[in-house]
Amino acid sequence: MLVERARDGDPRAVARLITLVESGDDTVPAIAAALAPYTGRAQVVGLTGSPGVGKSTTTNELVRALRAHGHRVGVLAIDPSSPFTGGAILGDRVRMQDHATDPGVYIRSMSSRGHLGGLSAATPQAVRVLEGAGCDVVLVETVGVGQAEVEVASLADTTLVLLAPGMGDAIQAVKAGILEIADVFVVNKADRDGADATVRDIQGMIALGERGPGQWRPQVVRTIAARGEGIDDVAAAIDKHRAWLVEHDELRRRRELRARIGSLRDGTQLPALAAEVASGATDPYAAAEALLAQLSG
Numbered sequence: 001m002l003v004e005r006a007r008d009g010d011p012r013a014v015a016r017l018i019t020l021v022e023s024g025d026d027t028v029p030a031i032a033a034a035l036a037p038y039t040g041r042a043q044v045v046g047l048t049g050s051p052g053v054g055k056s057t058t059t060n061e062l063v064r065a066l067r068a069h070g071h072r073v074g075v076l077a078i079d080p081s082s083p084f085t086g087g088a089i090l091g092d093r094v095r096m097q098d099h100a101t102d103p104g105v106y107i108r109s110m111s112s113r114g115h116l117g118g119l120s121a122a123t124p125q126a127v128r129v130l131e132g133a134g135c136d137v138v139l140v141e142t143v144g145v146g147q148a149e150v151e152v153a154s155l156a157d158t159t160l161v162l163l164a165p166g167m168g169d170a171i172q173a174v175k176a177g178i179l180e181i182a183d184v185f186v187v188n189k190a191d192r193d194g195a196d197a198t199v200r201d202i203q204g205m206i207a208l209g210e211r212g213p214g215q216w217r218p219q220v221v222r223t224i225a226a227r228g229e230g231i232d233d234v235a236a237a238i239d240k241h242r243a244w245l246v247e248h249d250e251l252r253r254r255r256e257l258r259a260r261i262g263s264l265r266d267g268t269q270l271p272a273l274a275a276e277v278a279s280g281a282t283d284p285y286a287a288a289e290a291l292l293a294q295l296s297g
């Protein structure tokens with residue numbers, strides 16, 4: 001019944017469903033089953049980057065741009081929360097108040113509840129709720145934890161990595177393996193000194209990366225999110241990446257892989273491989289390759 005009401009655009013039903021999946025309620029399997037026919041359609045865009053780099057401001061402006069194109073938009077803002085209290089900081093909700101009264105936008109803060117990797121354990125299910133509620137685009141803002149935001153790339157079709165001048169971010173990004181997950185780099189706070197240098201650093205690193213023919217080359221966009229400047233360029237870069245995904249059949253491939261990885265259970269090599277990685281007997285890349293080989297049958 002809740003899923004039906006969410007399909008009809010009832011925001012309270014959407015909120016209730018997300019609360020249920022967030023709390024790991026007994027009804028989650030039933031909810032997942034009821035949502036299944038409607039999922040896998042929305043474009044999922046992840047935004048990650050260091051604390052204070054401008055993720056919420058950019059998200060807010062992207063919502064505006066997407067609404068102008070007539071899209072229904074869902075936003076999941078993952079708040080850092082104390083592992084002790086489980087309480088979330090509500091700053092993001094405040095920053096996205098612009099869209100509070102727009103019926104074409106659902107905005108939801110979720111507590112990361114000590115889950116590492118910049119997401120909350122329930123985020124994938126919450127994305128499915130928003131898809132079920134008819135969102136064409138779902139924006140996921142991760143916790144700005146600095147080093148461990150790469151998890152969002154496994155959920156999103158397109159991952160934006162935000163940087164700001166003068167934070168030494170470009171170098172940090174490489175160390176954290178963020179270069180590998182960025183489909184689009186957004187150099188925000190371009191009103192500050194050093195934006196050119198940051199753009200140059202990133203361009204330089206992209207040039208060094210090895211790419212086979214037909215592989216995606218990360219885009220670099222500069223923005224002043226606080227003034228809404230450059231946001232259309234971000235939206236254009238997202239569209240371009242989406243077109244690339246479709247053209248190379250990557251969208252289908254990634255989603256199928258994600259669905260299969262999501263249903264990993266016993267009977268796979270996962271526990272054994274995890275133990276081997278933990279003991280140093282193998283490395284994570286080799287283990288991932290082995291797992292993929294098994295999944296592809």
Ligand SMILES: Nc1nc2c(ncn2[C@@H]2O[C@H](COP(=O)(O)OP(=O)(O)OP(=O)(O)O)[C@@H](O)[C@H]2O)c(=O)[nH]1
Pocket residue numbers: 049050051052053054055056057058092095143144188189190191192223224225226227
């Ligand atoms: N100068 C300048 N400030 C900006 C710009 N974009 C955002 N800010 C400011 O930077 C601060 C942090 O912005 P947020 O959007 O909250 O950053 P965030 O990455 O979501 O932060 P966390 O979620 O706390 O990690 C706010 O005071 C914004 O007003 C910009 O383009 N230029």
Ligand SMILES: [Mg+2]
Pocket residue numbers: 055056057092141
């Ligand atoms: Mg934020």
